[in-house]
Structures are given as structure tokens and as C-alpha cells.
């Protein structure tokens with residue numbers, strides 16, 4: 074009897090920890106899980122030693138507030154200089170990146186080392202397919218306002234203020250930042266919340282991501 078209760082308790086315990094383990098931790102195992110990277114952990118603030126998933130990008134205290142709305146930012150920030158997207162028939166006003174796109178580019182444009190975080194100056198810069206470069210003329214434009222007026226002047230965009238994104242709310246709710254701007258995070262989830270390939274926010278099967286905003 075005693076043994077039975079013990080086993081039952083063990084089973085309840087296992088079920089509980091399994092449920093906790095299924096919490097929202099999609100970042101683990103994604104391209105942004107840096108715990109096994111040689112560059113993260115060899116410089117003092119050890120991402121690998123304590124298994125910290127967040128430390129390369131965030132800190133609970135003394136965050137870098139130089140970028141608008143940067144969430145407790147722990148990584149050195151890029152200042153370009155960038156070549157913004159120019160385009161052929163652009164109605165939007167696209168200048169230098171701002172907001173959260175600057176945070177992405179602080180690793181992805183290759184101008185700041187990946188291991189420059191927690192106040193340290195690192196030396197490993199981004200290479201390979203994920204390297205976006207400071208030349209943004211060949212990348213989808215970011216850091217510009219997308220509102221109903223732009224949809225009208227462009228003529229082939231859905232109105233972001235009323236059109237459903239397919240993610241629960243409107244395009245404005247789900248894909249634009251607090252200043253109604255398109256950013257890298259319009260199409261990507263940095264924490265892999267959607268668990269899609271390339272950290273995409275929404276599947277691009279049949280170009281579904283593109284046609285969320287473009288009426289093509």
C-alpha cells in the first residue's frame with residue numbers, strides 16, 4: 074500500500090514536471106539558443122556554464138536603453154552605417170533602421186561581435202547564411218510606418234488597421250511595432266514562438282506571409 078502511494082506520487086510528480094517542461098520555451102533548440110556556441114560562455118558571463126538562454130540578449134538590470142523600446146538589452150548595439158532599401162516604386166519613407174530592427178542588426182549586420190554582450194567586447198562576428206550585412210538595399214525594407222494611408226497610396230497593400238493577419242488580430246496588432254512600423258519582427262519571431270523554419274512568424278507556404286500584407 075505504502076509502495077503504491079509512493080508510485081502514485083512519483084507519477085503525479087512526473088506528470089507535473091512534464092507539464093512544466095512543455096511551457097513556452099520554444100527558443101531552446103532554435104537558431105537563437107546559443108548555449109552550445111563556443112563564443113557564448115568563454116568570456117566571463119557564461120551563457121553555457123549556467124545554461125542561461127537569455128543573457129546574450131537580455132539582462133535583468135542595467136539594460137542598454139539607447140534603442141527605443143529595447144527590452145532590458147544586454148548586447149552591444151550596432152550603429153551601422155547602413156545603406157537602406159531604395160526600391161523601384163516605394164511609397165513608404167524608408168531610412169536607417171530603428172527600434173527592434175537595430176537589435177537584430179546588432180548581430181546580423183556583422184558590425185558588432187556576437188560575443189559583445191554583458192559589457193564585454195567580443196571578437197566573433199556573424200558569417201554564413203544568417204549574415205544580413207549593413208547593405209540593406211537587397212533586403213525587404215524595415216523601420217517605416219505602414220498605415221491605412223500607405224495602403225491607399227500604394228494601391229496593392231491590405232489596410233493594416235482592419236485586415237486580419239491570420240495570427241489572431243489585425244496586421245497592425247500582430248505584425249507592426251508600437252509606432253506602426255514594419256520591422257524584422259514583422260515577419261520573424263526572435264524567440265521562435267511560432268516554431269516555424271527560419272524563425273518565421275507565419276508560414277510562407279504559397280507565399281502566405283507575403284500576401285498577408287501585399288494584395289498580389
Ligand code: HEC
Pocket residue numbers: 100105126127128129130131144173176177258262263264
Ligand atoms: C537573440 C536575442 C534574444 C534572445 C536570446 C532572447 N531574446 Fe527576448 N527579445 C529579443 C528582442 C530583439 C526583443 C524585441 C523584439 C521583439 O519582441 O520581437 C525581445 C523581446 C523580449 C521581451 C519583450 C517582448 C515580448 O516578447 O514579450 C521579453 C519579455 C523577452 N524578450 C524575454 C526573453 C527571455 C525570458 C529570454 C530567454 C528565455 C529571451 N527573451 C531571449 C531578443 C532576444
Ligand code: HEC
Pocket residue numbers: 104105129130148173174176177178179180181187200201202203257258261262263270271272273
Ligand atoms: C545576439 C545576437 C543575435 C541577435 C540580437 C539576433 N540574432 Fe538572429 N541569429 C543569431 C545567430 C548567431 C544565428 C545563427 C546563425 C547560424 O546558425 O549560422 C541567428 C539566426 C537567425 C535566423 C535564421 C534562423 C534559421 O533557422 O536558420 C533568423 C531568421 C534570425 N536569426 C533573425 C533574427 C531577428 C529577426 C532578430 C531580431 C528580432 C535577431 N535574429 C536577433 C544571432 C542573433
Ligand code: HEC
Pocket residue numbers: 174177178181202203204205212213214215255256257258259260261271273277282
Ligand atoms: C517582409 C518579411 C521579412 C522581413 C521584414 C524580414 N525578413 Fe528575414 N526572412 C523572411 C523570410 C520569408 C525568410 C525565409 C527565406 C527562405 O527561407 O528562403 C527570411 C530569412 C531570414 C534569415 C535566414 C537566412 C538564411 O538563408 O538562413 C535571416 C537571418 C533573416 N531573415 C533576418 C532578418 C533580419 C535581421 C531582418 C531585419 C533587418 C529581416 N530578416 C526582415 C522574411 C522577412
Ligand code: HEC
Pocket residue numbers: 159160161162163164165166213214219223227230244248255259260277282283284285286287
Ligand atoms: C507586415 C507586412 C508585410 C509583409 C508580411 C511583407 N511585406 Fe513587402 N512590403 C510591405 C510594405 C508596407 C511595403 C512598402 C510598400 C510601398 O512603399 O509602396 C513593402 C515593400 C515590399 C517590396 C518593395 C516594393 C518596391 O516598390 O520596391 C517588395 C518587393 C516586397 N515588399 C515583397 C515582399 C515579399 C516577397 C514578402 C514575403 C516574403 C513581403 N513583401 C512581406 C509590407 C509587407
